[in-house]
Amino acid sequence: xxxxxxxxxxxxxxxxxxxxxxxxxxxxxxxxxxxxxxxxxxxxxxxxxxxxxxxxxxxxxxxxxxxxxxxxxxxxxxxxxxxxxxxxxxxxxxxxxxxxxxxxxxxxxxxxxxxxxxxxxxxxxxxxxxxxxxxxxxxxxxxxxxxxxxxxxxxxxxxxxxxxxxxxxxxxxxxxxxxxxxxxxxxxxxxxxxxxxxxxxxxxxxxxxxxxxxxxxxxxxxxxxxxxxxxxxxxxxxxxxxxxxxxxxxxxxxxxxxxxxxxxxxxxxxxxxxxxxxxxxxxxxxxxxxxxxxxxxxxxxxxxxxxxxxxxxxxxxxxxxxxxxxxxxxxxxxxxxxxxxxxxxxxxxxxxxxxxxxxxxxxxxxxxxxxxxxxxxxxxxxxxxxxxxxxxxxxxxxxxxxxxxxxxxxxxxxxxxxxxxxxxxxxxxxxxxxxxxxxxxxxxxxxxxxxxxxxxxxxxxxxxxxxxxxxxxxxxxxxxxxxxxxxxxxxxxxxxxxxxxxxxxxxxxxxxxxxxxxxxxxxxxxxxxxxxxxxxxxxxxxxxxxxxxxxxxxxxxxxxxxxxxxxxxxxxxxxxxxxxxxxxxx
Amino acid sequence: xxxxxxxxxxxxxxxxxxxxxxxxxxxxxxxxxxxxxxxxxxxxxxxxxxxxxxxxxxxxxxxxxxxxxxxxxxxxxxxxxxxxxxxxxxxxxxxxxxxxxxxxxxxxxxxxxxxxxxxxxxxxxxxxxxxxxxxxxxxxxxxxxxxxxxxxxxxxxxxxxxxxxxx
Numbered sequence: 001x002x003x004x005x006x007x008x009x010x011x012x013x014x015x016x017x018x019x020x021x022x023x024x025x026x027x028x029x030x031x032x033x034x035x036x037x038x039x040x041x042x043x044x045x046x047x048x049x050x051x052x053x054x055x056x057x058x059x060x061x062x063x064x065x066x067x068x069x070x071x072x073x074x075x076x077x078x079x080x081x082x083x084x085x086x087x088x089x090x091x092x093x094x095x096x097x098x099x100x101x102x103x104x105x106x107x108x109x110x111x112x113x114x115x116x117x118x119x120x121x122x123x124x125x126x127x128x129x130x131x132x133x134x135x136x137x138x139x140x141x142x143x144x145x146x147x148x149x150x151x152x153x154x155x156x157x158x159x160x161x162x163x164x165x166x167x168x169x170x171x172x173x174x175x176x177x178x179x180x181x182x183x184x185x186x187x188x189x190x191x192x193x194x195x196x197x198x199x200x201x202x203x204x205x206x207x208x209x210x211x212x213x214x215x216x217x218x219x220x221x222x223x224x225x226x227x228x229x230x231x232x233x234x235x236x237x238x239x240x241x242x243x244x245x246x247x248x249x250x251x252x253x254x255x256x257x258x259x260x261x262x263x264x265x266x267x268x269x270x271x272x273x274x275x276x277x278x279x280x281x282x283x284x285x286x287x288x289x290x291x292x293x294x295x296x297x298x299x300x301x302x303x304x305x306x307x308x309x310x311x312x313x314x315x316x317x318x319x320x321x322x323x324x325x326x327x328x329x330x331x332x333x334x335x336x337x338x339x340x341x342x343x344x345x346x347x348x349x350x351x352x353x354x355x356x357x358x359x360x361x362x363x364x365x366x367x368x369x370x371x372x373x374x375x376x377x378x379x380x381x382x383x384x385x386x387x388x389x390x391x392x393x394x395x396x397x398x399x400x401x402x403x404x405x406x407x408x409x410x411x412x413x414x415x416x417x418x419x420x421x422x423x424x425x426x427x428x429x430x431x432x433x434x435x436x437x438x439x440x441x442x443x444x445x446x447x448x449x450x451x452x453x454x455x456x457x458x459x460x461x462x463x464x465x466x467x468x469x470x471x472x473x474x475x476x477x478x479x480x481x482x483x484x485x486x487x488x489x490x491x492x493x494x495x496x497x498x499x500x501x502x503x504x505x506x507x508x509x510x511x512x513x514x515x516x517x518x519x520x521x522x523x524x525x526x527x528x529x530x531x532x533x534x535x536x537x538x539x540x541x542x543x544x545x546x547x548x549x550x551x552x553x554x555x556x557x558x559x560x561x562x563x564x565x566x567x568x569x570x571x572x573x574x575x576x577x578x579x580x581x582x583x584x585x586x
Numbered sequence: 587x588x589x590x591x592x593x594x595x596x597x598x599x600x601x602x603x604x605x606x607x608x609x610x611x612x613x614x615x616x617x618x619x620x621x622x623x624x625x626x627x628x629x630x631x632x633x634x635x636x637x638x639x640x641x642x643x644x645x646x647x648x649x650x651x652x653x654x655x656x657x658x659x660x661x662x663x664x665x666x667x668x669x670x671x672x673x674x675x676x677x678x679x680x681x682x683x684x685x686x687x688x689x690x691x692x693x694x695x696x697x698x699x700x701x702x703x704x705x706x707x708x709x710x711x712x713x714x715x716x717x718x719x720x721x722x723x724x725x726x727x728x729x730x731x732x733x734x735x736x737x738x739x740x741x742x743x744x745x746x747x748x749x750x751x752x753x
Contacts, residue, residue: 121604122604122607125604125607125608125611126611126615129659130658130659130660131604133603133604150659182659183600183662184600184659184660184661184662185659308657309653309656309657310650310653310654310656310657312653313646313649313650314650314653317646
């Protein structure tokens, strides 16, 4: 042992620097004090102090999703770790690379019900891609490098490293990242060429093809999105994206059919129902996408490209699975298509586009305009119009506002849309926006929120103030947990049990209390002015957009229904009662 | 569901803390069935353990179970011994039979027929040890039941494929 040996806490910082980490999100506590001391003594890694550990993880998610890098979190033992669980689960469901350090009581106290002790590896086992408890300081650096590798490789996800306090104090040997490789974990990146050839066979013969792509394309990196765009344009096929995939294909392109799924576009869902060849890339046949499985895309041959073999045949039996990275597979399909000088069936494709054109003509996102009441869709449309041409990142909370944002905001490039898709975490948007703004200090970052969701992590307004992050919180305030109310209206005889947002704060005053700017619009003619002022204010802003309290989110595939049984608007509802099987679905 | 089948799956894993909890948590968390599960270290130098799990499900569920197992970071290899066909499956049984007189003699006679060994005996009890296929063990237990069976301990199935190929 020499004096030069770093202690565990210093090893953590050194490993972070070697992993290229420049920012971590965290909250101190007794079991991580040595690491906070090490943070104090250096200038390479910037620490962002959040106000709640859940927000630290969401902020790291926003950071990761807008940069493609691994997000890093540091929290203390016990409640620090348990508070992080929602964020970790969110990152697992949406495949976001996160490394989360949790403090732990000293090794000799583990299992003794010590103060602020929790079985962190036990609790986080089902909500992480992998986790570690490090008991030997000499294994620490290796474990950290391995954790970064696991978090970002294959299907990305959160990894927890639980660090007892005595290990943080103990001197040990540092191992550089180059010297570390995982024993077995090697996700398959390159697709099987035979499967790629078979995919091109199917695509060449397709009469009614459709690309159905998701977050996997975005996780693969911006090149995958560029390749997808190239392939879609080369083939002339239509393309739809999942909620998580928005931005993977330019939304303004005429070959884009919009988002699909429960609140997706009419044309996207009917195209899914009617297609004969489905090319699914980095999408996972989620229940929000498929609707009734027994009636899902009944006449289609399905090609499924995914880096995670467990996604294949999980919900829907596919005809041609291809295991591989979305980008590498897109490149291989494109190369094979060109090598063969393949041609789509032009006549069939023309008829298919004609059919899609008819569906499009229904203008499914149309809503009844009002001269007096602010329609929530109108507010989102005006926000989109006012931000076009600027580099804009959108985050959301969860509910109706999230769906309106997904429907009406047009994303032209990947990594600019962050929403909690899989877990559906209310309270995600504000901390995620914080993380995005940290990564992109000069960009416009807007959290499109609901008045109920925003209160779930409202304390982070204080973090915005501390770091002067000019995040814009755009609340569509309808004074209801809107999606809950919509379902109660649809399924529970309009008995609005506990879904009214009672005793709301005055959001303008609340903004003021947090050192932010508060703005409010209650009439249609105020909307543009408020948006303009929000965009011109170089500080955090809360906009209280007081919108129609009764508006529901359409189109909608009711639970248990098929894609071709969409409700286009309130008038459709009476004719199609929800089935009993549908009632029990969420 | 008529196409539910029983499968024996062999899983080679890093022998590290929590690995068994990961496997068991996967089964309970995703609602898969475990009929039996055995685990022991099989390579001390490489720190590898082998888990043999007997489960049942439709072909789609079995395929999911294998893919989900394979996705766990400390898992090296997953093999469906049932699908690969020619596997040998064995289980070890310890059964305690208490009693005296004719029943006691009958239990000993049956044990001989089944090639079970007596590994403990008192004037009023036997402990029999038996290795074999699951069905054979089941049959022996049923025969012991009216003869004074008081306790059963089984290891669960261990299995290995036939032929020269290794996991």
